[in-house]
Amino acid sequence: MHRPIETSPRAPGRGERVSGVAHMISTALTRPRIWRTTLPRGVPAWAVAVAVAVAGLVVAPLVSLVLTALSADLSGWARLAADVLPVALMETASLLLGVAVVTGVVGIGTAWLVTAHCFPGRRVLAWLLPLPLAVPAYITAYIYVEIFDAAGPVQMALRGWLGFRSRGEYWFPEIRSLGGCILVMSAVLYPYVYLSARAMFLTQSACMMEVARTLGAGRFELFRTVALPLARPALAVGLSLALLEALNDIGASEYLGVRTLTVSIYTTWLNRGSLGGAAQIACVMLVVVLGLIWLERHGRADRRYGLSTRRPRVAQPTPLTPGGGLLAALACAIPVALGFGLPFGFLVREIMSRGLVAQIDAAFLRHLGTTVGLAFAATLAALALAVVVVTAARFARHRLTEATRAIAGVGYAVPGTVLALGLLGPLVTFDEGLNAVWRWATGGRLGLVVMGSAAGLVIAYVIRFLPIATGSLGAGLDRVSAGIEDAARTLGARPRELVMRVQLPLLRPALASAGLLVFVDTLKELPATLLLRPLNVETLATLVYGHASRGAFEDGALAAMVIVLVGLWPVMRLTRGAEARMRAAPAG
Structure with missing residues (x-):
């Protein structure tokens, strides 16, 4: 009888590797006795099956989207290519370019000021600068229109002070414009760049800075030639996250009159009733997403810097003159005021x-319960699947487990509108299969089990935010010493016991952080919720969107405040944790 080759769970023998998934499946079916030798070593078969199913769940909407686009009428594509796509591509490109420039300048500039210099209020501002992450872009857009539009308090005060009688007698920047959209999105997205840049600036060694100063480098030249190049890989990650969030947005872009690809998908699908045309635009949007991912990888390519493994002396902030300190404090306070202070x-x-507190009635509590229930279900499902995917990849360094983990991380890059559109086909097919089985068994009909309930929405949330959970748990598991796991194996622990009794207790902080992030992002998610929610189901995000669409955003202020308050604590908690880790960890 053929016996499995005894190897370490971390390093399967070369003879154990297979050429592909198809070969593995065919071998398993024809020779059941060697099923264990074709699987990655050290991980149960059910865990591999779940990991592969998760990868299939992520890929299915994208495949369905492409098939829907290819099966659509080509004449409709010609009209879209002539009338819709040129404007959508131009405005999307302009929006992304503007957001990249503004978030890059603000995020990098403020991170360098609070890290490299001493000025009044520096420590407080370092904590306040990430807070705009708690305010969704669509809520900020609604508030900015209420404040800066022609009927808002700013222009009314301007007309009163200067004696103008109408809007035509003076010039004021139009908030409902491409420039206004860039301002709004940059005000809430710059913290992605700020956090990445600050993490790198805090861990840069003082020796390099002192050598540069010895060679005659001034403050600006030191920043441009030493600090910024060393931080380039982290900046590429921060910028890519900000741009992906800008691309995913639908509430702010639509409300401010910017016809991005996301808005074009939404209007083509719902307003024009063309599912195939929306799928074709979504495929174009996927190309844009792939381009952003390529730019992020290109920004980090061949940019690795090795420092001493011993704890280096970290550069200390240098004091500024009174005038310079005041300007630095003002430069850091303005983004906080625009991104958080003004909306809040x-x-x-x-x-x-x-008196909107009186809105806390049975209907509002029902919407709040729906929102919390959906977010809680999606968080539990995402964490459970992430544990399986991450631990399967940890137990066996195998191409199959590594591929499933990589595919599971694709969902966050797919905009919610595109994901919702791609899920229609798989969910309807699943419902049809259930109905066929039910008719065969009972002769009756079930109807739309998944598409007609909140299950489809939870699936979309899980696909989109699963990368947050896998990333957090993967980083936490990488910090677990391999010696602990080896000791548990020596004592006879099986993979299930190793996960339940060793890894999960050590992963509690990572699980808490991942769960918190998934919960808050699910709570704020608007595009996928708008398109996949069942009839008569409202979440806090769609409630705010509905009030704004009717021109009465003020009536949704209470729901908007709940979203912001729920997002505040995780941002502050993660900021505190990041500061502690960055100051405690060696720079190398």
Whole structure:
């Protein structure tokens, strides 16, 4: 009888590797006795099956999207290519370019100021700068229109002070424009760049800075020639995250009159009733997403810097002159005011002046319960699947497990609108299969089991935010010493016991952080919720969107405030944790 080759769970023998998934399946079917030798070593077969199923769940919407686009009428594609795509591509490209420039300048500049210099309020501002992440872009857009539009308090005060009688007598920047959209999105997305840049600036060694100063480098030249090049890989990651979030947005872009690809997909599908045309635009959008991912990888390619493994002396901030310190504090305070202070203050004023606390009635509590229930279900499912995928890849360094983990991380890059459109085909097919089985068994009909319920929405949330869970758990598991796992194996622990009794207890902080992030992002998600929610189901995000669409955003201020408050604690908690880790870890 053929016996499995005894190898370490971390390093399967070369003879154990297979050429592909198809060969593995055919071998398993024809020679059941060697099934264990074709699987990655050290991980149960069910865990591999779940990991492969997760990868299939992520890939299925994209395949369905392409098939839907190819089966659509080509004459409709010609009209889209002539009338819709040129404007959508131009405005999307302009929006992404503007957001990249503004978030890059603001994020890098503020991170360098609070890290490399001493000025009044520096420590407080270092904590406040990430807070705009708690405010979704669509809520900020609604608030900015209420404040800066022609009927808003700013222009009304301007007309009163200067004696103007109409809007035509003076010039004021139009908030409902491409420039206004760039401002709004940059105000809430710059923290992605700020956090990445600050992490790198905090861990740069003082020796390099001192050598550069010895060679005559001034403050700006030191930043441009030493600090910025060393931080380039992290900056590429931060910028790519900001641009992917800008591409995913639908609420702010639609409300501010910017016809991006996301808005074009939404209007083509729902307003024009063309599912195939929306799928074709979505495929174009996927090409844009792939381009952003390529730019991120290109920005990090061949940019590795090795420092001493011993804890280096970290560069200390240098004091600024009184005038320079005041300007630095002002430069850091303005982004906080625009991205967090202004929206938060507006919501507080509206809730207090309009007595919106009285809106906490049975209907509001029902919507809140629906939102929390969906977010909680998606968080539990994402964490459970992430544990399986990450531990399967940890137990066996195998091409199959590594591929499933990589594919599971694709979902976050897919915009919610595209994901919702791609899920239609698989979910309807699944419902049809269930109905066929039910008719065969009972003669009756079930109807739309998944598409007609919140299950489809939870599936979309899980696909989109699973990378957050896998990334957090993967980073946490990488910090677990291999010696602990080896000791448990020596004592006879099986993979299931190793996960339950060793890894999961050590992963509690990572599980908490991942769960918190998935929960908050699910709570704020708008595009996928708009397109996949069942009839008569409202979440806090769609409630705010509905009030804004009717021109009465103030009535949704309470729901918007709940979203912001829920997002505040995770941002502050993660900021505190990141600061502690960055100061405690060696720079190498």
